[in-house]
Amino acid sequence: MTLQALFDKDPALISxxxxxxxxxxxxxxxxxxxxxxxxxxTQGRKPNPHAAKLPPIDLDELEIKI
Amino acid sequence: MSDLLLVPVGSSAWLHxxxxxxxxxxxxxxxxxxxxxxxxCPRKYYYTMIEGWRAKHESVHLTFGLLYHAALEEYDRAxxxxxxxxxxxxxxxxxxxxxxxxxxxxxxxxxxxxLIRSIVWYLDAFPAETDPAKTVILxxxxxxxxxxxxxxxxxxxxTLCGHLDRLVEYAQNYYxxxxxxxxxxxxxxxxxxxxxxxxVSLYTVGGQIVYGHKLLGGIIDAAQLAVNFTRFLRGFTHxxxxxxxxWLGNAKQWIDLAHHYxxxxxxxxxxxxxxxxxxxxxxxxxxxxxxxxxxxxxREIYLQADFxxxxxxxxxxxEV
Numbered sequence: 001m002t003l004q005a006l007f008d009k010d011p012a013l014i015s016x017x018x019x020x021x022x023x024x025x026x027x028x029x030x031x032x033x034x035x036x037x038x039x040x041x042t043q044g045r046k047p048n049p050h051a052a053k054l055p056p057i058d059l060d061e062l063e064i065k066i
Numbered sequence: 067m068s069d070l071l072l073v074p075v076g077s078s079a080w081l082h083x084x085x086x087x088x089x090x091x092x093x094x095x096x097x098x099x100x101x102x103x104x105x106x107c108p109r110k111y112y113y114t115m116i117e118g119w120r121a122k123h124e125s126v127h128l129t130f131g132l133l134y135h136a137a138l139e140e141y142d143r144a145x146x147x148x149x150x151x152x153x154x155x156x157x158x159x160x161x162x163x164x165x166x167x168x169x170x171x172x173x174x175x176x177x178x179x180x181l182i183r184s185i186v187w188y189l190d191a192f193p194a195e196t197d198p199a200k201t202v203i204l205x206x207x208x209x210x211x212x213x214x215x216x217x218x219x220x221x222x223x224x225t226l227c228g229h230l231d232r233l234v235e236y237a238q239n240y241y242x243x244x245x246x247x248x249x250x251x252x253x254x255x256x257x258x259x260x261x262x263x264x265x266v267s268l269y270t271v272g273g274q275i276v277y278g279h280k281l282l283g284g285i286i287d288a289a290q291l292a293v294n295f296t297r298f299l300r301g302f303t304h305x306x307x308x309x310x311x312x313w314l315g316n317a318k319q320w321i322d323l324a325h326h327y328x329x330x331x332x333x334x335x336x337x338x339x340x341x342x343x344x345x346x347x348x349x350x351x352x353x354x355x356x357x358x359x360x361x362x363x364x365r366e367i368y369l370q371a372d373f374x375x376x377x378x379x380x381x382x383x384x385e386v
Contacts, residue, residue: 007163007178007179007182010167011160011163011164011167012164014160014163016156019156019159019160019163020152020156022159022163022182022186023155023156023159023186026182026183026186026187027186027190029183029294029295030183030186030187030190033294033295049292049293049294049295050294051294051295052294052295053293053294054179054183054294
């Protein structure tokens with residue numbers, strides 16, 4: 001199930017496995033962000049703020065559906 | 067969970083709540099929110115605490131903060147009950163998903179997605195196992211989270227009150243710990259604004275009800291919310307007994323001033339509550355600037371359009 005679908009699901013019906021799926025997506029984004037911050041520091045540049053973007057989520061869509 | 071209660075816009079100017087005298091807009095129970103409002107601008111205090119107006123866009127920040135706090139509190143409770151990090155995190159995320167299901171926001175930094183992301187990133191950054199700030203377990207076996215306190219100012223009818231997110235032991239001393247969210251870039255300078263600060267001083271006074279002078283001050287875990295990342299930084303803020311005595315005297319003088327305005331014959335007219343024009347562009351810009359900048363005759367129209375009425379009652383407790 002995509003992150004979008006998980007966010008759209010009725011919270012009362014969401015399973016532990018699905019919660020873990022959301023958590024893992026967030027962790028992956030955190031890993032990417034940590035990598036970007038570290039690389040930026042090494043290279044003496046500002047981190048790219050889009051490096052940890054969560055691709056499956058359409059924010060506009062999300063705001064309408066939830 | 068919340069001190070916020072949305073109410074229909076009515077004809078009564080005074081939105082009464084239990085922290086006020088019943089027959090006049092004289093506030094007897096003060097929290098840091100109402101104190102700050104009065105310190106910033108008597109007109110802002112009047113609009114917010116007495117008439118109950120809250121900018122619609124401001125409610126997004128408040129709601130986001132309350133949802134974020136509640137989820138982290140859920141984690142603390144779960145951990146204190148013996149659940150491991152995975153189960154505690156799951157519990158916090160589940161609560162956040164459920165309590166935010168009707169949360170609407172136009173802010174790309176503060177929406178449901180960034181809420182869940184920030185909770186997961188924070189709890190993975192500061193898991194109970196390795197976080198040197200350990201939640202205090204109270205004598206009744208409950209974790210010291212979301213504690214409401216009330217303190218009667220001796221010789222007066224006045225109560226100071228507030229809610230402590232969490233009491234922690236850190237390097238053999240006690241602190242309260244609070245979470246802040248901001249869009250600003252975090253650095254050591256970010257924490258300078260908490261000294262002096264009414265909320266920090268009041269929380270320290272409140273925490274000392276439990277721990278006396280063993281409680282040195284507060285820990286602020288700040289979260290910088292961006293569209294695609296959340297950054298965290300922990301800061302400490304301390305208060306000496308002398309600073310706290312001075313703060314209590316200072317707070318009392320501000321309350322006396324509010325009572326002076328509240329006891330005037332026209333206390334339910336905005337004209338009784340002077341504007342502090344030096345504050346309009348401070349604190350990220352006062353939300354009422356769009357109202358106060360208009361002719362007095364048309365201000366009500368702008369209030370009705372851009373604000374809604376919300377009860378903020380400092381005496382509503384949060385304990386479970």
